[in-house]
Amino acid sequence: MDDSTSSSAKWHNNESIPQGSCTNNTPRTSGIEAIKEGVRIETVASEYGEFKLAGAGRLLGRCVSPDHEDKTPSMTVFTETGTFRCFGCQAHGDVIDLEGLAGRHADTWTAMVALSVRYAVELPGRSETWRRWQSEKLSIEAVAERTKFEVRCRRLFKLMILNAPEIQKIVDPNERRAEIALCWESFRTGMREVRR
């Protein structure tokens, strides 16, 4: 069995991979290496189906090809070589071929991009854009997290402090307002400490 097949292998029986629109001048091979190093084939396989250990370094599951209705598990994933083969439809290749097959990608490049995004693997030659995109994504996520935290703070404050008898029984509205302001400060500080 030839499991040293590269990502230029056929993943469909009678259809060769069209050459993709690689938008930069990066040699594809280095991108392929980056993906193979950064993405475990068994992880991708388990995204598309249920794979069970069938021996040392071998996982068995139903074929992930949308075109192969696999009644009995025919696909083996070789974790040591990072390759797969379906003994039903003969689809085979590496992790990028697997993504290409299961994700119905038109070419190798889009399969590589999909994996690089899902598994946060940097593709060579895209480092600048990728890094900017990553840090922007992280910043946006941090802002969203902080906002959600503030919402939780306000809801809890209303529920646990604002309606508490200790506050409610202060008759003078100015005094009550001042007390609420003090409470909010200490509540928020306390919540931040809890969060840490």
Ligand SMILES: [Zn+2]
């Ligand atoms: Zn198959």
